[in-house]
Amino acid sequence: MSEHHKDIDQPTGVETTGHEWDGIKELNNPLPRWWLYIWYGTIAFSIGYMVVMPAIPALPGLGTNTRGLAGQSDRIAVAEQVESLRAQRSASGSALLTASLEEIETDRELQQFAMASGESAFGDNCATCHGAGGRGAKGYPTLADDAWLWSGTLEGIQYTLQHGIRHEEDPETRFSLMPAFGRDRLLERQQIDDVVNHVLSLSGREVDEAASSRGADIFAAQCASCHGANGTGDRTVGAPNLTDDIWVFGGEYRDVYNTVYNARNAHMPAWGERLDEATIKSLAVYVHSLGGGE
């Protein structure tokens, strides 16, 4: 410190730093010595820390970061935590395997576990098509309503999840094919118009009466084998009920015309190929709980 800065504050007798604001001068009081020692202590600690813990990042030409004597690694720690979580879960997971679906639904603890794991598996795998909470979308059935194409029981849902729908690699997949009446020239355009009028009349819609009655005959000949004489559908072949208010591919005239002309034959993967049995069971319980379970 240069000489001319040695300004002494009169009342306290303490040297000032020479800084002055509005006539107020800053005193240059000495720091307590223990403060200094604590600072030295932190330096010593940091050196020890760098030796014991991974501290120096991978520098070019040095390969990896330093590992530290303690062998601490966040990556290993995470792996261990995941492992222990898995071990914890496997207890409940194996309980899921042995219990029947009904037992899972009635046992409060198992049910909670299945719901939690089912919900997260649903979000990861199913919600892309069926929407969060099974809200559905055009072409993708709503799972929260009370209409089912194939089955709405616990076992039925489990089967669908396991084997998929029209998933050709799985011999046990749920399978049926609706003919593309227009594209494959099975029906004339006029005939399709008639049958669509009839189909819409089944759910009480206002239609062209003449067309509808012409369509009734075509329906009996072409459609009733699967959708039933009254159009109430057949779950063994996944033929939807045409008399209710639920239309997976849309219930407007254009939508239904399109369906009859081109057929839809939607596909769902067989999740048994990708998910383990406990997860499938959890999913079945979860989907069953969404509001439509039978």
Added chain:
Amino acid sequence: MSRVTLITPKSPPPAPPPQDLYAKRKQIYPKLAHGKFRTVKWLAMAGMLGIYYLVPWLRWDRGTGVPDQAVLADFAGERFFFFGIEIWPQEAYYLAGLMILAALGLFLVTSLFGRVWCGYACPQTVWTDLYIWVERAFEGDRAARMRLDAKPMSFNKAWRKVGKHAVWLLIAFVTGGAFILYFHDAQMIAQTFFIGEAPLSAYWFAAILTFTTYALAGTMREQVCTYLCPWPRIQAALTDEHALNVTYRYDRGEPRGPHRKGESWEGRGDCIDCKQCVQVCPMGIDIRDGAQLECIHCALCIDACDEMMKKVERPTGLIAYDTDIAVARRAAGMRTQYRLIRARTVLYAALMVAIAALMAWGLLNRGTFEVNVLKDRSPPYVRLSDGDIRNGYTLKLVNKSGEAREMSLEANGIDGLQLEVIGLEATEAGRIFLPVAAHGVDRYRIFVTVPQETAGGRDHFTLLLQDTATGELHGNRTSFMAPGD
């Protein structure tokens, strides 16, 4: 009121010492004071320590299944218990309110009477006082301690030092141990702690508080107040020339100087420069230098000075609780006046009353039962096969009372509305009875279906819950979504 200039009494500036960047701590040997403030401080200390160590042992019956400890922060159970009050995590704002009240209380007291908190109630002051008491028991009072420290190590010195530190550590451990009693059942943790079965966090906290108590009250002492604590800085902004602070009345004391018995008091001040006020000061400062950041306003220098004044047969109160303005006015030959009611004191007091009233009102009127209805966001609504529209909800019932309840549930507000609770049957009258556990949260899934003729756009309905035993009613207006506008 005429303005007066405040002047700080100046002792002649000492010759500037060669200044070092770092200063060694000067050991302070506070002498034992006798007098009314020392007595008050002993009582305050006994009170504070008593509260701290004994409160966790108080019991308060809250019924079965709930802890019976009067004051308990139960982290595992997510509850805070304070006698008859039970605070849930979502009500943490009561704790925030308490903190604000405490801060305002500190402001008010400081603007009225200076650092009363520092002088009498702060744990740092209380435990330091206790530690000095132990020190005095082993090593004697100021003069004896100074002599002992100057002597080379001997058996006599060794056992006194070892004994002192041992007792300090014991007090530190009891302090750290008492802390964890506030977070666990006191009786249970006191037993499991010693057989090694308490949770790890309990040992950690006990260890940390043992260490801090020993270090801060035993070895750091006044340095905590001067260097670590923010309060001395804050209080400078809260105190003003009208606040009653421990003050050396220089108007009466100066000019100071030794006085021999029989000499005249004419033309001189009452301060006989005996330095008793400096010797008793736990902060090692001289109050006669004026208001200082270090001064914790413990008032021990008042006691020391009063004792001397009695000896020399002068009136006591040369050092006293006084205001800067009063001293300055007297020095200028004016009449003194005290103004405890000032804008800031009124404001602090008013704020305190307002907040306390708000909290009391909230506590008195808070129900022991809460209804939360969470509407499913996805799907917002579901069209059923017959065309009707259904919405799903999660009903959360929070029961803060110690008794289980049964609530009957009804819904109305939309024509043709139908209510269904998953897992529960409705009676013929369309009512559904929901059991709710004591001190708990129960969740129910409910479905509300509205015929397509009356559904459309956003509508509202009311869920009505009634306690079947007491008739207590809770309504909750909730929205219902349907396609359309």
